[in-house]
Amino acid sequence: MVTMIGKSIRRWWAVFALPTFAAFIIGFVAPFVIGIYLSFTKFTTITDARWVGFKNYRGVFSDPDFVHALIFTVAFTVVTTILINVLAFFVAYMFTRAMRGANLFRGVFFMPNLIGGIVLGYIWQLLLNGVLAHWGLSLTYKGIYGFWGLVILMCWQQIGYMMVIYIAGLQSLPSDVMEAAQVDGANARQTLFHVTIPLMMPSITVCTFLTVTNGFKLFDQNLALTNGAPSNSSEMLALNIYNTFYGRVGFEGVGQAKAVVFFIIVAVIAIIQNRLTTSKEVQA
């Protein structure tokens, strides 16, 4: 038997699904397919592409800057994923306890997320350069300064966002399990590590997924904070692709090929990460 809702859905699905589907095709599938196609061509604008086969891909891994950017990006992602998640969890844990002004603090922590990456990059460039000037240095003096500058910036921006997800997770924890733990005499530490965190795994999956992919895809902040200086030593993958695309005459295809390689790397890592954390999820 078909319910009333089922009937309506059957009749009207197209009205709701098709516009979104069209937008998905135009805004996502088409550029993606065209992008992959372009990585096999030589082109100046997308309308005059000429097929060259795998030639563009040959240049990708032999480019030392790309390999350096890859290492830099992986290191950056590892550091930010750990820092952001640990700190965001800690902050969320704090704000779900009874505390005066918790709501206000949640708002304050969330706010950096609402500022655009480029603007943030310039603001932090001013701030960090101001601090480094005490030692007669600047952010682009060495790649390692740029690295930690970016880490600080990313933490500042993302902790609030992850915190919101963790707060939602913490608030929906089943209270009977928590009570049971209390009755059984678990102390706060044991409760946290053996009850709360295992139950929080779905939130942790989401947050680590977001931080890992954000770390890999980082572009605006990198561009505004250091622009890869000095000598491309603080250049991340996305910026490297951008610079390849515009850096030399006739290298648009190579940039595009790098972008496809980049997509594959991010997709594979995101899938592995998702599998790993999902397998740790438990039912209450």
Add this chain to the structure above:
Amino acid sequence: MNRTLKSTLALVAVGAMAVGTLSACGSSSSSSDSKGQVYYLNFKPEAADAWKAIAKEYTKETGVQVNVQTAASGTYEQKLKSEMSKSNAPTLFQVNGPVGLASWKDYTADMSNSAVYKDLINKDVALKNGNEVAGVPYVMETYGIIYNKSILNKYFKLSDAAVKSVEEINSFDKLKAVADGLQKHKSELGLDGAFTSAGFDSSSDWRFKTHLANLPLYYELKADGVTEQPKTVKGTYLPQFKNVFDMYLTDSTTPKTQISSKTADDATSEFATSKAALYQNGTWAWTDLQKAGMKASDIGMMPIYFGVDDANEGLATGSENYWCINKNASDADKKATEAFLKWMITNKKGQDALSTKMGFTTPFKSMSSIKSDNPLVQAAQKDQSSGKTQVSWNFTLMPSETWKNNLGSAMLEYAQGTGKWDSVKSAFVDGWAKEIQSAASAE
């Protein structure tokens, strides 16, 4: 039956709405008729307002639509790439020289019959693509070392001044002596340093990786009699390049370890507030210096004495702004574009916009009598008639942006002390061969 009808209707309605919104994007050009229209993608953000105003004026006078869009600083290639793939592409765009032309040569129409080409004082400055005229320069610019006259005059009165007047500064050694002297007496003269900060922020690093690097390139190509882009360079004059760069770094307002984040605005404000007396930049800097409150009588410009042929070295003059007409535009649009350019250089209003509002020195006969109130342009004109050899802009031959960026990075690392001069050499010499090779392999 009724149900199917209803849902079909709904589908059609949705479809119609979607088509309606989508088609709205592409229909803005439908007003063009046999008159054609002009779409100019402008490169210079500082001239954006003036272009918009003159375009309006032109439309009022002739009825031809002129649409001017300006790319944000440093994003011209990006913007051009995306605009050119649209059906309503720019009819008029610009390239920065032979290397820029290489990526757009399939898009440039032959301009040999255009009024702007015929009106060039020296037809050799046009950009050629085989036998075709691919680009016509519309602004000639000059750079050198801009100096603050009143500070230098104060310096000349000091007892241990190396020279007693600006005219006596006529070689690298003298220039260096003056710079060292200014640096030594900086507190008496109220300076932070002789030269403005040699900033390597992207707003300022082109002054060194492109403009200063032009000098060793210029002298080498001249000595070897090369006129086209060479496959390799030797870096014969890199020692002199190092001397000048060292002078910029030592006699400076800023410690070497901080230059990586210094911007063009920093340098401008140091110079405009009399914290520095010497500033490597060009005629285009006047607008900003004037805005910052400098008086025309206070500034002058001298060549970047390089220690090779100082007696004959003039200022560096050239162009990296070439108008190109889009080959793929409709004939009516191409004609309209040529007519618009002709109007710009022959009509009083157009001339006024180019020379006064935008402050350009143009290479056109019809505008040769116009006097500029830009003191740096005046200095350049005086220099041109002095009999000295003008340093040409060979940086338009530099193989790629990547070459410049790598050279700039190596220079910065050397300046900070985190790298060696050898890597600058290698970026200059080996980098050149490498970039030419990768450009060839991309063909």
